[in-house]
Amino acid sequence: MAASGRAAGPDVIWARPERTGRGPRPAFTRDEIAAAAVRIADEGGLAAVSMRRVATAVGCATMSLYNYVPSKGDLVDLMVDLVGGEYELPAEPSGDWRADLLQLAHQERAMMRRHPWLAGAVLSHNFLGPNALSYLEFALAALADSGLDDGLKMELIAMVNGTVISMASSELATAERAKESGHTLEQHRAAQAGYLARIVADGRHPRLARVFADSSVPAADEVFDRVIGRVLDGYAGSAGPEPEGR
Amino acid sequence: MAASGRAAGPDVIWARPERTGRGPRPAFTRDEIAAAAVRIADEGGLAAVSMRRVATAVGCATMSLYNYVPSKGDLVDLMVDLVGGEYELPAEPSGDWRADLLQLAHQERAMMRRHPWLAGAVLSHNFLGPNALSYLEFALAALADSGLDDGLKMELIAMVNGTVISMASSELATAERAKESGHTLEQHRAAQAGYLARIVADGRHPRLARVFADSSVPAADEVFDRVIGRVLDGYAGSAGPEPEGR
DNA sequence: ACGTACACCGTACGTCGTGGGGTACGGTGC
DNA sequence: GCACCGTACCCCACGACGTACGGTGTACGT
Numbered sequence: 001m002a003a004s005g006r007a008a009g010p011d012v013i014w015a016r017p018e019r020t021g022r023g024p025r026p027a028f029t030r031d032e033i034a035a036a037a038v039r040i041a042d043e044g045g046l047a048a049v050s051m052r053r054v055a056t057a058v059g060c061a062t063m064s065l066y067n068y069v070p071s072k073g074d075l076v077d078l079m080v081d082l083v084g085g086e087y088e089l090p091a092e093p094s095g096d097w098r099a100d101l102l103q104l105a106h107q108e109r110a111m112m113r114r115h116p117w118l119a120g121a122v123l124s125h126n127f128l129g130p131n132a133l134s135y136l137e138f139a140l141a142a143l144a145d146s147g148l149d150d151g152l153k154m155e156l157i158a159m160v161n162g163t164v165i166s167m168a169s170s171e172l173a174t175a176e177r178a179k180e181s182g183h184t185l186e187q188h189r190a191a192q193a194g195y196l197a198r199i200v201a202d203g204r205h206p207r208l209a210r211v212f213a214d215s216s217v218p219a220a221d222e223v224f225d226r227v228i229g230r231v232l233d234g235y236a237g238s239a240g241p242e243p244e245g246r
Numbered sequence: 247m248a249a250s251g252r253a254a255g256p257d258v259i260w261a262r263p264e265r266t267g268r269g270p271r272p273a274f275t276r277d278e279i280a281a282a283a284v285r286i287a288d289e290g291g292l293a294a295v296s297m298r299r300v301a302t303a304v305g306c307a308t309m310s311l312y313n314y315v316p317s318k319g320d321l322v323d324l325m326v327d328l329v330g331g332e333y334e335l336p337a338e339p340s341g342d343w344r345a346d347l348l349q350l351a352h353q354e355r356a357m358m359r360r361h362p363w364l365a366g367a368v369l370s371h372n373f374l375g376p377n378a379l380s381y382l383e384f385a386l387a388a389l390a391d392s393g394l395d396d397g398l399k400m401e402l403i404a405m406v407n408g409t410v411i412s413m414a415s416s417e418l419a420t421a422e423r424a425k426e427s428g429h430t431l432e433q434h435r436a437a438q439a440g441y442l443a444r445i446v447a448d449g450r451h452p453r454l455a456r457v458f459a460d461s462s463v464p465a466a467d468e469v470f471d472r473v474i475g476r477v478l479d480g481y482a483g484s485a486g487p488e489p490e491g492r
Numbered sequence: 493a494c495g496t497a498c499a500c501c502g503t504a505c506g507t508c509g510t511g512g513g514g515t516a517c518g519g520t521g522c
Numbered sequence: 523g524c525a526c527c528g529t530a531c532c533c534c535a536c537g538a539c540g541t542a543c544g545g546t547g548t549a550c551g552t
Contacts, residue, residue, distance in 0.1 A: 011427040012441050023498030024548045050539060061501045063541075068499095072540065073426075120370060123415045127423065128442065133451055140453040150457045151464065159473065162412030163405070169369045170404070177373065180319075181257040195258050196374065205379055207386040211396045218397065227405065234480040269529030270517040296508060307532045309510075314530095318509065 013074040014081075014129055030068050033058055034078040038115065041079065045176075046117035049075075073125070080121050081129025086111055089134060093142040098232050100142035101156075104135075105164050105228045112168035116176070119169045147239030156235045163231055167224060189217075259320040260327075260375055276314050279304055280324035284361065287325065291422075292363035295321075319371070326367050327375025332357055335380060339388040344478050346388035347402075350381075351410050351474045358414035362422070365415045393485030402481045409477055413470060435463075 018030055036057040041049045051072060055062040069075045087107055093100050112119050128136070136157065143153045178188030193212070200209040264276055282303040287295045297318060301308040315321045333353055339346050358365050374382070382403065389399045424434030439458070446455040 011429075011437065015441055015444070020498080022496080022550055024500080024550090026499065051541080052539080060499095063502080064500055066541075120366070123369065123412075124366060124419055124422070126416055126419045127438075130445070133442075133445060133454060137451045137454050140457065144453070150460070151462070154457060155469070155473065158412075158416070159409070162416075163408060166369075166404075166408030166412055170372055170408075173370055173372045176370070183257075191257065192373075195261055196379075198261070199376070199379060205383045207390070208379060208383050211386065211400060214396070216397070223401065227401065230480045231477075234476045266519095266529080268519055268527080270519095270531080272530065297510080298508080306530095309533080310531055312510075 012127070013070070013077050016070070018068075026067070027060065028058055028068065030078055031082060033065060033068055034075065034082045037075055037079050038082060041117040042115055046076070046121060049079075049117075051075075076121055076125050077127055077129065080118070080125055080127075081131045083111060083115050083118060084129060084131035084135060086114075087131070087135050087138075089138040093138070093144070095145075097142045097144075097146045098229075098236065101139065101160055101232060102225070102228055104139060104142075105160050105224075108161070108164045109168060109224065112164070112172070116172050119165050119172060122165065146236075148235060152235065152238055156231075159231055159235075160228065163227060167227065171220065258373070259316070259323050262316075264314075272313070273306065274304055274314065276324055277328060279311060279314055280321065280328045283321055283325050284328060287363040288361055292322070292367060295325075295363075297321075322367055323371050323373055323375065326364070326371055327377045329357060329361050329364060330375060330377035330381060332360075333377070333381050333384075335384040339384070339390070341391075343388045343390075343392045344475075344482065347385065347406055347478060348471070348474055350385060350388075351406050351470075354407070354410045355414060355470065358410070358418070362418050365411050365418060368411065392482075394481065398481065398484055402477075405477055405481075406474065409473060413473065417466065 019026060033054060037049050037054045040053055040057060049072075051065055052062045054075070055065050058065075065075075069078065087104070090100075139157045140153055143156065146153070148156065174188065175185060178185045181188065181191075183191065196208075196212055199205070200212060203209075265272060279300060283295050283300045286299055286303060295318075297311055298308045300321070301311050304311075311321075315324065333350070336346075385403045386399055389402065392399070394402065420434065421431060424431045427434065427437075429437065442454075442458055445451070446458060449455075
C-alpha cells in the first residue's frame with residue numbers, strides 16, 4: 001500500500017545491512033561503488049553519474065549494482081557521506097571554538113572544490129550518514145565551552161554550513177556556466193559584464209550601475225574568511241548566563 | 247569553433263530577441279511557456295519538467311519549443327526569473343533598511359514554499375535575469391543609507407539570500423524525502439529519530455545524543471526571523487567612516 | 493547434504509533531451 | 523505586386539537514462 005516499488009527494507013540506506021550472510025560473497029563493497037561514482041562525478045558532474053557508467057567503472061553489469069544499492073538516489077546518499085569522510089577531524093577540539101569552526105569551514109570549502117557536484121547534492125540529500133554524524137559530533141565538541149545552548153550550537157553549525165555551501169555554489173555555478181558555454185572564466189565574466197552593461201544602460205538601475213562600474217571582484221578567499229568570521233562573531237555574543245573564564 | 251552545438255546567438259537567453267520580425271507570427275511568448283513549466287514544476291518538482299510535458303501543456307509539439315528556447319537549461323533560467331517577478335517591491339525603501347531586507351527575506355521564503363523547486367534551481371542557475379536585477383536594485387536602494395560600502399552591501403544581500411535558500415532547502419529536502427518514501431512528515435521524522443537513536447546508542451556520539459534527546463524542534467518561523475536578524479545585526483556594525491545619525 | 497537466499501546479468505519498457513529535415517507562412521527588398 | 527528567404531511548426535529518430543523482470547549459478551545455515 002505504501003509507496004510504489006520501495007523494497008520491504010528500511011528507507012535509510014545506512015540502516016540496511018551490507019551483507020546478510022547468506023548466498024554468494026558480494027564482489028564489491030558499497031564504498032567501492034560509491035567511490036567509483038564519486039570519481040565519475042568529479043570529472044563530469046553529478047549528471048554524468050549513471051548506473052551504466054558506474055557499473056562499467058567498477059566492472060560489473062548495470063543491474064548488478066541494484067544488489068548493493070536500492071536506487072540511484074541512495075547511491076547519491078552514499079556518495080555524499082563518502083566524501084564526508086574526507087574531513088580530518090582532530091581527536092580533540094583545540095579549545096578555541098572559533099578557530100575550530102573556521103577550520104571546518106575551510107575543509108568544507110576545499111571539499112566543495114574537489115567535488116564540484118557536492119554542494120548541489122548535500123542540499124537535496126541532506127540526510128545524516130555516519131560521517132556527517134562524526135562531523136556533527138566534533139563540531140558540538142568544539143562548541144562545548146562556547147556558552148551557547150544546544151539549540152544555538154546546532155543553529156550555528158547549520159549556519160556555517162549553509163554559508164559555505166551558498167558561497168561555493170555561486171562560485172561553482174558561474175564556473176559551470178562558463179565551461180558549458182565554451183568560454184574561459186575570463187571570457188564568461190567579460191560576456192556577463194557586457195550583458196549587464198547593456199541592461200543597465202537604460203538608466204533604470206542606477207545603483208546597480210554604480211556597483212558594477214567599480215567591479216573590483218575581490219579575492220574570494222579573503223571574502224570567505226571575512227564572512228565566516230562575521231557569522232561566528234554574530235553568535236559569539238549569545239553566550240548563556242553561566243560565566244566563562246575567558 | 248567555440249563550443250559544440252550552441253547556436254550562433256548570444257549565450258544569455260535574455261540577450262536573445264524574442265522576435266526578429268521575419269517569418270510567421272509565433273503562437274506563444276516565452277513567458278507563457280515558462281509559466282507552463284513553472285506550473286508543472288510546482289506540482290511535480292523540477293524533475294517533472296520535460297520538454298514534452300511543457301509542450302503538451304502549452305499546446306504544441308515538443309520540438310516547437312525549441313523555437314522559443316535554445317535548450318532546457320535556458321528554460322529553467324526563464325522559470326527562475328519569471329517567479330523572481332513575484333517580488334512585490336515597494337516604489338521606495340521605507341527608510342529602515344533592516345525592516346526592508348527582512349521583508350525581502352520573508353517574501354523570498356514564501357516564494358520558496360510556493361515553488362519548492364526554486365531553491366535548487368537558483369543555486370545551479372544563478373544568472374541575473376531582468377527581475378533579479380530589479381530585486382537587486384531595490385535591495386541596494388534600501389541599503390543606501392546603511393553606511394555600508396558597495397562591496398559590503400552586495401555581500402549582505404548575498405548573505406541574506408544564501409541564508410534563506412539554505413534554510414528553505416533543508417526544510418524542503420526533508421519534506422521531499424518524506425513524500426517520496428510514502429510517509430507523512432511525522433512518520434518520516436519518527437523514522438529518522440529512530441535511526442538516529444540506534445546510531446547514537448553505541449555511545450560514540452555522546453553530545454549528539456544529548457542534543458537529540460531533547461529535540462524540541464522549535465517553530466521554524468521564529469528561528470527564521472532570529473537567524474536573519476542575526477545576519478543583519480552582523481553587518482549593522484560595519485558602517486563606514488562617515489557618521490550616520492543613529 | 494540439502495534447500496534456499498542471494499549475487500549476477502541479459503533483455504526490455506517507458507521516458508528523457510534534442511538533431512535533421514520537410515512544409516507553410518509572412519515581413520522585406522526590388 | 524512579386525519573389526525571396528528566415529522562421530514557426532511538426533514528425534521521426536537516435537542514443538542514453540532508471541529500473542522491473544526473470545533466469546542461472548553459488549555458498550551459507552540447517
